Amino acid sequence: MKADTNESKIFKVSRRDFVKTTSMSISGLLLGISFSCSDTAKKLSGNPEYVFSPNLFITLNGNGDVTLIAHRSEMGTGIRTSLPLIMADEMEADWNRVKVVQAVGDEKYGDQNTDGSYSVRMFFTPLRKAGATVRLLLEQAAAKEWDVDVSECKAKNHEVVHSSGKTLGFGLLAEKAAALPMPEESSVKLKEPKDFKYISKQSSIVDLKDIVTGKAKFGFDNNHLPNTKIAVVKRNPEPGAGLKSFIADNAVKVPGVIKVFTLDAPGFPTTLNKPLGGVVVVAENTWAALEGRKALDVTWNKGMNADYDTKSYNNAMLKSVKTKGKVRRENGQVDKALASAKKIIEADYVVPLLSHTPMETPCALAHVHDNACEVWAPVQDPQGVRKSLAEALGMDLKNVTVNITLLGGAFGRKSKPDFVVEAALISRTMGTPIKILWTREDDIQHDFYHFPSAQHIKVGIDENNKVTSWLHRSAFPPIDGTSNANAKEASGAELSMGMIDLPYAIENVCCETQEAEAKIRIGWLRSVANIHHAYAVGCTLDEVAKARGVDPVQNMLDLLGDDRTIDFNSLTSEFWNYSEKLEDFPWSTARFRHVIETAKEKSNWGKSLPKGSGQGFAAHRSFLTYVACVVEVAVDANNKIRIPKVDYVVDCGVPVNPERIKAQFEGGAAFAASLALKSEITVSNGAVQQSNFHNYQVGRMSDSPYETAVHIIESNEKPTGVGEPPVPPFIPALCNAIYAATGKRVRQLPVRLA
Amino acid sequence: MATYQLNVNGANREVEAVPNTPLLWVLRDNLNLTGTKYGCGVAQCGACTVHLDGTAVRSCSLPVSAIGNKKVTTIEGLSSGENLHPVQQAWMDENVPQCGYCQTGQIMSAAALIEKNQTPSDSDIEEAMSGNICRCGTYERIRKAIKKASNAAAK
Numbered sequence A: 001m002k003a004d005t006n007e008s009k010i011f012k013v014s015r016r017d018f019v020k021t022t023s024m025s026i027s028g029l030l031l032g033i034s035f036s037c038s039d040t041a042k043k044l045s046g047n048p049e050y051v052f053s054p055n056l057f058i059t060l061n062g063n064g065d066v067t068l069i070a071h072r073s074e075m076g077t078g079i080r081t082s083l084p085l086i087m088a089d090e091m092e093a094d095w096n097r098v099k100v101v102q103a104v105g106d107e108k109y110g111d112q113n114t115d116g117s118y119s120v121r122m123f124f125t126p127l128r129k130a131g132a133t134v135r136l137l138l139e140q141a142a143a144k145e146w147d148v149d150v151s152e153c154k155a156k157n158h159e160v161v162h163s164s165g166k167t168l169g170f171g172l173l174a175e176k177a178a179a180l181p182m183p184e185e186s187s188v189k190l191k192e193p194k195d196f197k198y199i200s201k202q203s204s205i206v207d208l209k210d211i212v213t214g215k216a217k218f219g220f221d222n223n224h225l226p227n228t229k230i231a232v233v234k235r236n237p238e239p240g241a242g243l244k245s246f247i248a249d250n251a252v253k254v255p256g257v258i259k260v261f262t263l264d265a266p267g268f269p270t271t272l273n274k275p276l277g278g279v280v281v282v283a284e285n286t287w288a289a290l291e292g293r294k295a296l297d298v299t300w301n302k303g304m305n306a307d308y309d310t311k312s313y314n315n316a317m318l319k320s321v322k323t324k325g326k327v328r329r330e331n332g333q334v335d336k337a338l339a340s341a342k343k344i345i346e347a348d349y350v351v352p353l354l355s356h357t358p359m360e361t362p363c364a365l366a367h368v369h370d371n372a373c374e375v376w377a378p379v380q381d382p383q384g385v386r387k388s389l390a391e392a393l394g395m396d397l398k399n400v401t402v403n404i405t406l407l408g409g410a411f412g413r414k415s416k417p418d419f420v421v422e423a424a425l426i427s428r429t430m431g432t433p434i435k436i437l438w439t440r441e442d443d444i445q446h447d448f449y450h451f452p453s454a455q456h457i458k459v460g461i462d463e464n465n466k467v468t469s470w471l472h473r474s475a476f477p478p479i480d481g482t483s484n485a486n487a488k489e490a491s492g493a494e495l496s497m498g499m500i501d502l503p504y505a506i507e508n509v510c511c512e513t514q515e516a517e518a519k520i521r522i523g524w525l526r527s528v529a530n531i532h533h534a535y536a537v538g539c540t541l542d543e544v545a546k547a548r549g550v551d552p553v554q555n556m557l558d559l560l561g562d563d564r565t566i567d568f569n570s571l572t573s574e575f576w577n578y579s580e581k582l583e584d585f586p587w588s589t590a591r592f593r594h595v596i597e598t599a600k601e602k603s604n605w606g607k608s609l610p611k612g613s614g615q616g617f618a619a620h621r622s623f624l625t626y627v628a629c630v631v632e633v634a635v636d637a638n639n640k641i642r643i644p645k646v647d648y649v650v651d652c653g654v655p656v657n658p659e660r661i662k663a664q665f666e667g668g669a670a671f672a673a674s675l676a677l678k679s680e681i682t683v684s685n686g687a688v689q690q691s692n693f694h695n696y697q698v699g700r701m702s703d704s705p706y707e708t709a710v711h712i713i714e715s716n717e718k719p720t721g722v723g724e725p726p727v728p729p730f731i732p733a734l735c736n737a738i739y740a741a742t743g744k745r746v747r748q749l750p751v752r753l754a
Numbered sequence B: 001m002a003t004y005q006l007n008v009n010g011a012n013r014e015v016e017a018v019p020n021t022p023l024l025w026v027l028r029d030n031l032n033l034t035g036t037k038y039g040c041g042v043a044q045c046g047a048c049t050v051h052l053d054g055t056a057v058r059s060c061s062l063p064v065s066a067i068g069n070k071k072v073t074t075i076e077g078l079s080s081g082e083n084l085h086p087v088q089q090a091w092m093d094e095n096v097p098q099c100g101y102c103q104t105g106q107i108m109s110a111a112a113l114i115e116k117n118q119t120p121s122d123s124d125i126e127e128a129m130s131g132n133i134c135r136c137g138t139y140e141r142i143r144k145a146i147k148k149a150s151n152a153a154a155k
């Protein structure tokens, strides 16, 4: 999946660029946010024209204004606020004097690929060091000015204070600090956590007011280039299969339509980067483009997946997991242990294709002219987009500029560049700026879907009521299958999301996979393979508890065994720790136990509930974050499922922005409830059968939890991500609650009780 | 093409559009009022919600020819200057938005609800907001913010 994501590499990038410049070396001012200056700050100003840029991320003006670069994409997690907040804290900047500027896509910023829930994990320490270095420089500048020892000077809230009480404002010190040599890395001291003023404190997102007043700019809101035209594309329902013929006579008659032409199809597999091709309609305005497209008469080619039918495909996967597959983790002798078990628990689980459906569909503005390309787009991976554009246009990377707008949700969809490349190719043909719109129908029918999957789990319990064996088989087409026709086997990384990372102290464990071929574009969806694995494992554990006659929480603690760190590398050669070394981010059963026990306590686990109501429990570690979840459901006579209460306990190390962590968990619960209760993509004759929210249903207010309590464990451990971890344990907790309320086991998603 | 005189956010605006053009695209393309969002185009998601004479409507499914002299209010016209509408203020107090994309539509639906019903119950809120989807799942805070705004409005 991801390349190395360790922190030191990134810090080297920012160290290398830790050079003084006297001009703002930043661009991408599109998302600049200004805060008003206070009067006291103005009094302290030095040369207001002076610009001190000690590193790529921080700029201090002579008037005291601070500009901080947000280099990761904002799709709703609050990262555009949280990362600058870390720098401001270490720098002792006053948050009200800070302006946040979104970086363009450029390698000089280090990793910008915003997925995998690792923004905070990867950048917490480097950005703290960047901020602390500037703080030290300012303290040194003040010491020099006063001719005192630097130990007597302390930066505090945008000024440096001497032990005698005298002060100098940051603005006044900017020019003087710039004249100093860059301090040795070893002399830079990070703050003690107790001295944090923004980290772990509540803070609103920087875009809040712009969002509630409608001023925030998303991907389709950029109307600043004169002569911009609108494009939509009609695509073959079978991905990659291409065009046979088309008649545009009626389309070009639609008032406002300018041009109709084709884009080549990539064949299948399509790759993750290439557009699907199709018939392009360019028009003066959006409605004309849509009406023009409606009037097209198109005949599509049939490709290799013309007979793809999810019903038979899923049945075949389900059949395959009943027989022995390729072993991916094996400890002890499962067959033998199962043969001598007193009780056997056995269940199959099926999860359908799922679509991301961010509220903002894929869209972009592109302008290709004079052998240069500039785009404004809601993308998770701006550097990847830049490369794809350079490749598709045959241009030098340096001639391609990727400006990142706010993302109206993404969930993994906007980590692919295909829609931006489309816009650029169309702009090149037209010679004008082009805004491309994917309609909701385009989005639902041409997504990179979450894998369809089938799983089989078989558990043996011996005469002492001990779980002695665990057999887990999983079949799903790997994401690699979208790029490589020979990739039919799930990768170790995909299996380390909830399957081969099984943490329980069970003597005999076997994890196997069956091959499955991608027949449609598969991509990562919020928490990826954790979705289906955590669902199957979490539901099976509930069945095991029942079979053992033990409370489900106690059952999990029993299985977890003594506190220890698990050396997964010795259990399977395929283990993946989200690109981190196990030494740096160990698998700690103590931390897992702690979230489980806390959830039991906080949720009032086992409380008495009326008939038709029930509580369910599950816990899961994903993206290095430990989460336990208790869901309460109420099912009425019409089988309408309501979720009055959810309790989450999360251990994500240092909670950098607790307010946004809570928001991610509230939203994650609603997102997971939506996946489990509502959503399903089916394919018949190679074409997706759903088209809009009437038949690809997603959770609305009444389907979502009424109250989500998020309990954050206080911790000084390294921070880990929270964007994806809320999703995996929620679905089994919900299904287990449905069982508690109705006596019905949910073995297939979405939940259908009737 | 036809010419329409629209009253948008208190101002008279003349626009040229074919008669079946949805108001959404007239607002966004002709008037550059981009706070009103596209989410589905078929009255399923609420991202495009505006007020027509104070009633919440889905502008993606409302042809410009049907507006006549009714007053159109978009998110840009919900409040003026620095004074936020109580619903917008409640949205800020409760830190409702995540990605923010659905939020202008949510706010317009909520503002229309509170205009008619100053003490909405949970089920009133659920009903009034059932046409607005938020994929980021901010529903709990939306409910809280509506209650907060309705308390403020009732005072």
Ligand code: FES
Pocket (backbone or CB within 6 Å): B037, B038, B039, B040, B041, B042, B043, B044, B045, B046, B047, B048, B049, B058, B059, B060, B061
């Ligand atoms: S865009 Fe109008 S309701 Fe979805």
Ligand code: FES
Pocket (backbone or CB within 6 Å): A076, A359, A408, A409, B097, B098, B099, B100, B101, B102, B103, B133, B134, B135, B136, B137, B138
């Ligand atoms: S805040 Fe993202 S869709 Fe509602």
